[in-house]
Amino acid sequence: MSLTWWTIAYVVDLVFWLWVVRWGGAEILEGTFSSGFLISIFAPRWSAEGIKLFGYGTIIISTILFVLGIFFADFRQLL
Numbered sequence: 001m002s003l004t005w006w007t008i009a010y011v012v013d014l015v016f017w018l019w020v021v022r023w024g025g026a027e028i029l030e031g032t033f034s035s036g037f038l039i040s041i042f043a044p045r046w047s048a049e050g051i052k053l054f055g056y057g058t059i060i061i062s063t064i065l066f067v068l069g070i071f072f073a074d075f076r077q078l079l
Contacts, residue, residue, distance in 0.1 A: 001076045010066040016061065021055040 001009075002059065019025040025028070026048040029035035035043040043051060069076045 003070070003073075003076075006069050006076050008065070010062065013062055015069045017059050017062075021059070026051040026055065026068045 020029070029039065029043070029051060030046070030048040031044055033044060035046075038052060039046075039051060043054070046054070065075075
């Protein structure tokens with residue numbers, strides 16, 4: 001995967017998770033069937049705070065993986 005596509009994929013992923021944790025997405029998805037598709041199969045049972053916690057964790061992990069992919073081009077091929 002080229003660095004351009006790697007960056008685009010990261011930005012799209014980041015915007016989705018920011019919507020979930022900062023812009024009211026967790027409250028919209030709380031207890032809905034669609035949260036099982038967008039977040040996790042266990043997400044319909046979680047409260048909005050649980051969905052936000054999962055979102056913050058995902059942002060941290062994806063940022064670490066993004067930085068690794070910037071400096072190690074072979075890493076991008078694994079994902």
